[in-house]
Amino acid sequence: MKSKSPESEQYLSASNRITGSIVLVIGALGLLDVLLEWRTTTGLMVSAIIGMFMVLAYVGLIRPSVTLSPENVLLRNHLRDHRIPWSKVTGVDVTDILRVHVDGGRFRAPGVQLVMRDLRKQRVGSRKANAESSISKAEFVVNRIETHQEQYAATSGGEIENGWAVPELAIFGVLAVIAVVAAVVR
Template sequence: MGEEQVQRFTVQSTRILGVIGLVIVAVFVLVGATGIDDSYEAPAYIVCGIVAMLLWVAVLRPSVAVEGDRLVLRNPLNTVRIPLAAIEQLVIRQWLVVSVGGRRYTNAGISRSRRQGMRDDRHTGDTGEELGALSYGGFAERRIQKLAEDARERLGVKPYSDEQEARAADVQRDWAWPEIAALCLLAVALVVTLLV
């Protein structure tokens, strides 16, 4: 591939809820900082920071994308990069579950209800009409499965082969150190301000 292609799979309703939560926290801080309704004690501002960070890591940060030949799962405190050709199985139900080399990787960035899953399972074709009848989770599942199948074909990797197992060793996990550090610092700050 000459130019690395990126396909993102995002549920906008979840992101909207996360942004609304951050706006509520910001308004709460603004009201306290301006002294409109008496200013708050220091722990209240730190709790606002913790709530904002939790909204970020739990609601806004999780996402799923395909970047070039890798499936990228951005989880609350880490990012996992999986070679598409190494994917043995992928299913989206309450969250995304990917099986690679005997290990399972999950992500809450995409989901679908049990009812949506049962309805989607009735649509087995790949025509535009069939794909249009799927829920967003069903569409994302089919699309990622197709990209994984194409990657295996392009590289000549047979499913459940030794070569696919070898590619599974190339799974990368990177920790979200800024988020981890921010949560730790805020937790320590809260304890210190409560003890003082």
């Protein structure tokens, strides 16, 4: 759990963040290598492609999270953000990932997910999940969301807001254009 303020709680997949950070460091080392041995348009094309993979790693592994505040629950998915007021939340559960139910639908949140190893252990009836398993962590987040829903549903209002991950999409688009132009000029 990572807190932005005393009233805000953020939940995310630590293993995904670690893996994403490792990929970003490897990508940065690749960019450094290209920079040190500049190869004109070929170097520019390779740099843009490495940058695109770094954006994909960020979007796929680091960006997803669930943030609880007194006003709403913010689900940051790979390319979309969903800001749901507590008055609109009708339920929450976990299948393979967290699902927040609203009237007429549900939103999936890959920031909180179950690890297949923990699911297999649960299915074969091995011992109760320990406090470090993904099942226990997901159940904790479900309990926190239910608590927030009960506590803040009467005072929160508004509509569900959906938005795209504009900075990430823009950076990816610019890098894709640079890679194509560099490939054509080369």
